[in-house]
Amino acid sequence: MADFLAAHPMTDCEAILDDFPDEQVMVTKLPKVWQMFFDGAARATGAGAGVIFITPQGDLLPYSFKLGMTCTNNEVEYNALIIRMDIASELGIKHLQIYGDSKLVINQVAMEFEARKLKLLPYCQKTQHLLVKFLNIEVKHIPRYENVKADALASLAAALSCLDRSPL
Template identity: 70%
Template structure:
């Protein structure tokens, strides 16, 4: 006659049989008091957020970087690039400048957001770098990334990156008029 037993019963029986065959002879009480309580404490790092964007119309390039501190403060930065470059090179420059700032500030936990799918995916090695002129930018960004203990990079939609985009565009407009 064949009998069926659910898997849970069989697994439980194996554990019981093992414990019965291997009794504990030197029983010691478990203490939840530890002499060095700091070993049990972990501190979550202060996570900063960084939004970046770059724009490169015909003659000038500008970048915008916005930081949000763990306390929720907004820190905007914008820069005019001294050389003519492509739009993707401007976006890489924005990313690199932003990461260099956070590195100098000794920030170890960072969330990076950008609306350039190409830059984000090349950086995370999901896209192949086909234009060789972008390779040094990607390598530099990857090198800086290694300095962070906790970093996450995420592609966001353009409207979610509107402030960094506006900073980059405003920088170009001001540099052209001045």
């Protein structure tokens, strides 16, 4: 704008036009972007995952769930991500920012790391399949201290899973 005004100086006698017939063209509608924070927790006797959605209006939607199987921490992280991405897609969410503290999972999803472990390959492939269901999706790694709410939900779900499996 500054360059245009400098290139087209106005003299004092020119009238300023303030009627723009195409002014609606300059109006843009911002997409409704959702955020999703996820984390998983694996224990010797159970696993759980925590996910928090933040709506475009700023509302928090927390979820935690137990996994009925014993798995590695990376598998739990992938399960948390996949299950909630699938739900986000079914809800019609088209613009999603995903945050997780698992550097391995985030970098594999972003295709910066290759999935070398055969156990993780199906998870990575399923995630790639889900990515194309969104118009705009960002996947970012965050430090653990920025993911404490999802971490707490995952730990709670894992603890409950352990309680369900322990004999009383």
